[in-house]
Amino acid sequence: MWLSNIITLLFCISFTAARSQRPYEPPHYSNSKNIIELNPLNFDDFIYSSNYTTIVAFYAPWCGYCKQLRPEFEKASKKGHNYAQFAAVNCDEEKNQKLCAANNIKGFPTIITYRPPKTFRENIERKEQFATQPYENKRDAASFVDAMKGTLKSFVKKLKLKHLPKYLKIEESSKIPRVILFSDKFTASATYKSIAIDFKDLLEFTYVHIDNDDTANYVKELIPDFQYSEGSPVLLVVDPKKGIVTMEDKLSKYNISKFLTQFAEPSEGEFSERHKIIEGIKNGKVKSFLHYKKKQARKQAEKQLDKDEL
CATH class of the missing domain: 3.40.30.10 (Glutaredoxin)
Structure with missing residues (x-):
């Protein structure tokens, strides 16, 4: 020591x-x-x-x-x-x-x-x-x-076709919504892995490899609204309350993350509170994570006080 x-x-x-x-030089x-x-x-x-x-x-x-x-x-x-x-x-x-x-x-x-x-x-x-x-x-x-x-941890699991029918029948007692990406890729992309990190423990992430038309037709039998063409992946969520919800927008990290916020609030990424803290530090509005949390606690206390007065 x-x-x-x-x-x-x-x-x-x-x-x-x-x-x-x-002489002084500003931070890079x-x-x-x-x-x-x-x-x-x-x-x-x-x-x-x-x-x-x-x-x-x-x-x-x-x-x-x-x-x-x-x-x-x-x-x-x-x-x-x-x-x-x-x-x-x-x-x-x-x-x-x-x-x-x-x-x-x-x-x-x-x-x-x-x-x-x-x-x-x-x-x-x-x-x-x-x-x-x-x-x-x-x-x-x-x-x-x-x-x-190369440092990304993968919290995405490959879902075999034989398990898909059961996977789609999520029960009300299921813990968290399930996200499925249907793609012609053999493995999950780095972007998809990063989204799984942002929603870690909040949503369950899987992907299904669509290798030919027969596979796509089989999925369509299970999901009547399923529309797939080669090179155009499809993402959907199996939610206990909303059922099967298919994403309509172009698949990008921003669009997917925004779509998934209706099912859970991410712990990291652009739509998270953590992102707000980091942006606050960068623009000088907050000094640290602790400072941000103290400011939020004060705001909540003030709101509660206003309610009590009413």
Whole structure:
């Protein structure tokens, strides 16, 4: 413990001395749509409360290699934010220096991934179950995106045709609605896997491989309204209350997620409260996850007080 404290102190002293000799440069990603600048107030909550892998660039604004990384990391976040969380820490800021030292940052840019397990153990602190690893692949946008796709956990199950009739007859006692994607693909796509992560434990995700016309006709016998053509996947939900509900819009992550919000509120993704918190942190309206929750609690208390007065 004493050794780590000394290392942290030396890091902060050397950094402060070097910083005083350079002109101020603003953070690289403060205006980024898909990358969040982290600090000690939000670092743990952002990374360890997610079921996604987070890739973090520890950098200094004056660093030449960091400036070279910036456009590639930005481009990767635009294409890959559906598959992972993209974040950055400006180690040049005094408030972040202990955080950078705690993550053993010795040069810039240092890129680290924080990967969650597929299943968390209740008797171990969540943070301790993440695999923390230096990113050692190529530092171009395509490589970042490919690497992050590879970290996606799959909560999607392949449904065999022989089980489909029973699967469609969901009973009122069933715990959660069931989402089925009918597609000519042999495996679930990264996008579909990411949606399953957003609605993890709230909806059950499966897919059925449509390999020929006979298969499509068989499904149509079970679902009279089923309309399928090769290359045009079909998504539906089997809900205990609403029955079978087929999605009509074009299948994209945004459209599918919006469609599914009628069955459950996601814990992650664009339609979640978590997304509101992150956006609030990025635009400066809230300082941290805890700050957001306190603000919400105050609002609820004020609403309750107004009701009581009525």
